[in-house]
Amino acid sequence: MTYDEQLLWKQEKQRKILLKMMKRLDPADTFPSDLSFPLLPIVASPVRDGYRNKSFFSVNRGVDGNQKTVGFLVGTERQKNLICVNGGHLLNMPSTHNVVARCYEDFIRASPLSSCILFIDGGHWRELVIRTNQSGHTMAIVYFHPQSLTPDEIGIHKTALVEYFTQGPGSICQLDSLYFQETPMTRCSHKQSPYQLLHGQPHIYEEVLGFKFRISPDSFFQVNQGAAEALYRAIAELNRDSVGGTLLDVCCGTGAVSISLSRQMDRVIGIELIEQAVEDAKYNAALNGVHNCEFIAGKAEVVLPNLMSGLHSHDALTAIVNPSRAGLHYRVVRALRNHRGIKRLIYVSCKPDGEAMRNFYELCCRSALIKGVTGKAFRPTVAVPVDLFPHTSDCELVIVFER
């Protein structure tokens, strides 16, 4: 598809998702033919090719059967047709990411250690994550299953990895940071297994709407910097009637929404699960001379109910929620709905037809239908899609709920 065709296709996809939401909210309306609120035109990404600032490469069996292939998975384990393809043809990935992946593949193919494909089969070399920024800085993170190796034995392979990327053939990648994480599970946080800086700078920095952001290896940052600016501008525009009150930024990552909206608000409170991201968010507020933002580490479902009880119902409160694909925990929705001060809630989702749909229902259904929910129901008032992911079927959808 041309990019214009992609945008038309995505706009229609979001319209269908919102119709599905309306049907869920009012089952009596079996076939709603039109939305009861405006869906604004999709905001295009200013950059269409090579926009990703983060790529996640798997290690698995390639088309030729080589178990040390670094790339993207195609097929499924269940259908026994899973293979790893190198992905150099993908339009959304910058070529620099593929260069690092090819080097990592050469390195692990020359290594005496095997790749770790299924944990029960053993093996060590696992995924590779590459992060880059607008200034061309590159961070690589290598994931490694320690199995029963001793720290000294692992140390030999870490040294070989550093030598390869700093003095050997991998030096063409000009890595600014090389991290290593020992991961005996699918995914470990920094707290569970520290990210070990083997070479270079501990952080990568990105600039959004004139604000500078420090990003640690474990922290979330939107994958498309230019389109993230468009997203935050769209959110600020939708939030313009809430100027001056308190903003709750639920699932705040490194504080990008909080900080970019800080000038509109008296006070901003961000809540985020990943501790490294919260440290980044606090640092980023200070770095940008922003003094009205505070950030709390923890699960939103644990932090928010206590926090809400300390906020007065006559306070002007707005919530912006941007959870991962798992959506918001029911306790988060209940705490937001039951607080009378919240008149407007902005929901940002990259998968609105997934778990987020459950949240839309929890926000908008009659209070009698959900245990513990006493607050007045919200209703959607406007939605705007923002294309953060050209050449894929996804985009972000921002929905404003009011009551």
Ligand SMILES: C[S@@+](CC[C@H](N)C(=O)[O-])C[C@H]1O[C@@H](n2cnc3c(N)ncnc32)[C@H](O)[C@@H]1O
């Ligand atoms: C899509 S990101 C949003 C980040 C932010 N709004 C931005 O634009 O940079 C979702 C964030 O939710 C966090 N998260 C996931 N589950 C959470 C939970 N239960 N409580 C708090 N934060 C959570 C993730 O760590 C991630 O940083």
